[in-house]
Amino acid sequence: MDWVSIFPVGLLFILMLLLILKRQHVWKSHTKGNFPPGPRRLPIIGNLHIMDMKRPHLTMLELSKTYGPVFSIQMGPRKMVILSGYDTVKEALVNQADAFAGRPKIPILEETGKGKGVIFSDGENWKVxxxxxxxxxxxxxxxxxxxEDRVVEEYRCxxxxxxxxxGKPLEITLMMNAAVANIIVSILLGKRYDYEDPTFKKLLTLVHENxxxxxxxxLSIYNMFPVLGFLLKDHKTFKQNVKEINAFIKVTFxxxxxxxxxxDQRSFIDTFLVRQQEENGKANGYFHNENLTAVVRSLFAAGMETTSTTLRWGLLLMMKYPEIQKKVQDEIEQVIGSNPPRIEHRTQMPYTDAVVHEIQRFANILPVNLPHATTADVTFKGYFIPKGTYIIPLLTSVLHDKSQWEKPDMFYPEHFLDANGKFVKKDAFMPFSAGRRVCAGETLAKMELFLFFTSLLQRFTFHPPPGVSISDLDLSPAISFNIIPKPYKMCAVSRS
Incomplete structure (x- = not known):
C-alpha cells in the first residue's frame, strides 16, 4: 500500500483528533487591531474542517450570511479575508485599487513560476x-x-x-479549446495550428489538465501544507505539465x-526578444527568459480556458433553453442573415448581446476570483487589514448579488435588457474582475465570445443527443479551479 492510498485515512484520523481537541481548546478569531471576524479555528488546520474543498465558494457564501461582507477564515497556517457582495468588492478593487492590487505567494506557483510573468507576479515585475x-x-x-479577421477565420474553421x-453526437471541449487558443497563439507566436496537430493537442491537454x-x-492542501507533498501526487503532475509547456515555449522562442x-516583429515573442536585446547587460532588467516563458504560458492558458469554458457553458444552456436559442437565431436572421458575423453587428443585436452577458454571469467561471493581497496596511469597512494579507474578492457574490440582479440564481437574459428590449450595462457585471488586476484580455475575450457564439448559432441548432432529454442536462459543474461544465455531448444540426 503506498502513501497516496492511505493519505485520506491518515487525514481523517488527524481531523478526528483535532475535533476532540476542539472541546478543550479552540483558536479564537484573530482580533488584534480589529481584524475582520470569522468562525472559530482549530489548531494547525484553522477552518479547514468546515470548508467544502471542492466548492469553497459555497462555504464562503454561507459564512458571509453569519459574519457579513468582510470576514476572515484560516486555511491551514494562512489567514484570509473574504470580501462578499457588489458594494464591498467594488469598494476594495475599484475605490481602493492600489491597496488591494497585490498577489499572495502560492507555493505551487512559486515553485513553477518563481513569481515571474504577469498574472501571478507582484510588485515592480508585475507592473513592467x-x-x-x-x-x-x-x-x-x-x-x-x-x-477580428483572425476570429472570423477561426470560427469558420x-x-x-x-x-x-x-449532426452526430460530439464532445466539443478539445476543438473549442483549439479554436479559441488559436487566436491568442496567433498573437503570441504569429501562426495558427491545425486542430489535429499533435504538438498543439498535447499543449491544449496539458494546460486544460493543470x-x-x-x-x-x-493541490489546495499542498498549497497550505507543502510539507505533505510526499503524500500527494497532483502537485507532481502539475509541475511536470508546466515543465513540458515551458520546454515548448523555450524551443519556440x-x-x-x-x-x-x-x-519586422511578427509576434508577441518577437517584440519581447527585441526588448530583451535592448536591455542586454542592464542590471535588474525584467526582459529575461524566465519572464518570457511565464508570460507566454499564462497568456496561452488564460486566453484559451476562460473563453472556451464560457462558450461550452453557452452551448449547454442553449440546449437547456431552446426557446432562448430560437430567439437568438431569429435576431441573427433579422440583423445578419447569411453574412459573416462581425463585431459591428453587436450593437444591433441587443438580445444576443444580453444572452452572451448572461452566460458569463450565470456560468460564474471564476467564483473566488484570482487571489489578491494588500500592498499596505489598510483600514477597510472599519477593520484593520495588515499589509500582505491574502484577500479573496468573492466574484460569485457579485454576479449573484440579490440587490443587483432580479433573478440571480436563474439563467435570465432579461437582466441585461430594459423594458424596450434595449441592452443595458450593469455595474455588477464583473466576470473579468475589476481594478488594477482586471483581466488584461477582456477586450479580446468579449469580441471572441460574441463572434464565436453568434457564428455557431447562425450555422447550427444545438440539441441533446438521442435518448437525452432537456431535463437530463446537468448544469452542476465539474471539479476544477474554474467552474467548468461536466463533460457533455451534443448534436449540432446544420441550419442551411
Missing part, C-alpha cells in the same frame, strides 16, 4: 510585465479589425469541423531568435 503585455497585445490588434460530424488540477482539493528582425 503588465504594461508591456497590454501595449503589445494592442499593437498586435487586440480590439482592432486585424484580430470551427464551424466546418463541427459540420463534418453531420487548470483542473489547480482547483483540486489535493529559440526559433524566433534565429530569424528575429527588429524591423
Amino acid at each position: 510585465m503588465r504594461r508591456f503585455t497590454l501595449t503589445t497585445l494592442r499593437d498586435f490588434g487586440m480590439g482592432k479589425k486585424a484580430i 470551427l464551424g466546418d469541423t463541427i459540420e463534418a460530424q453531420q 487548470i483542473r488540477l489547480f482547483g483540486s482539493p489535493s 529559440i526559433e524566433h531568435l534565429k530569424v528575429l528582425d527588429r524591423n
